[in-house]
Amino acid sequence: GLPPYDESNIFARILRGEIPSRRVHEDEFAVAFHDINPQAPVHVLVIPRGAYVSLADFAASASDAEIAGFWRAVGRVAKELGLEAHGYRALTNMGQEGGQEVPHFHVHLFGGRMLGRMVP
Numbered sequence: 001g002l003p004p005y006d007e008s009n010i011f012a013r014i015l016r017g018e019i020p021s022r023r024v025h026e027d028e029f030a031v032a033f034h035d036i037n038p039q040a041p042v043h044v045l046v047i048p049r050g051a052y053v054s055l056a057d058f059a060a061s062a063s064d065a066e067i068a069g070f071w072r073a074v075g076r077v078a079k080e081l082g083l084e085a086h087g088y089r090a091l092t093n094m095g096q097e098g099g100q101e102v103p104h105f106h107v108h109l110f111g112g113r114m115l116g117r118m119v120p
C-alpha cells in the first residue's frame with residue numbers, strides 16, 4: 001500500500017515557506033519552483049498544494065477540482081516559461097522503483113534543449 005504522508009518532507013516545508021525556493025508560479029491548486037539540481041536549462045517542479053505522496057495517491061484521493069487545477073497549472077507554467085514553442089517534457093517518478101526521492105507528488109518540467117528519446 002501507499003505510505004502515509006510525511007508532513008516534514010522537503011516539499012511540504014517549501015509549501016509552508018520554511019525553506020526558500022525560486023517560485024515561478026502559484027495558484028489555488030499548485031506551486032511551481034526551480035529544481036535545485038537542474039537536469040536541463042529549464043527544470044521546474046510543479047506540486048499540488050494538497051498533501052499527496054505520489055501520483056498514485058493524487059489520482060486516488062484528490063478531488064476532480066484539484067486534479068484539473070493541478071494539470072492546468074502544469075500547462076500554464078510550461079507556457080509562462082516559454083517552453084511551448086519548442087516543446088518540453090513532463091515527468092513524474094512514482095515510488096521506489098520509479099526513482100521517487102521526495103514523497104510529495106510532483107511533476108518535473110524539462111525544457112530549453114533538445115531532450116532526445118526518453119529512456120526508458
Ligand code: 5GP
Pocket residue numbers: 010019021022033034035036037038092093099100101102103
Ligand atoms: P524525484 O526523484 O523525487 O522525482 O525528484 C526530486 C527532485 O527534487 C530532484 O530533482 C531534486 O533535485 C529536487 N530537490 C530536492 N531537494 C530540493 C530542494 O530543497 N529544493 C528544490 N528546489 N529542489 C529540490
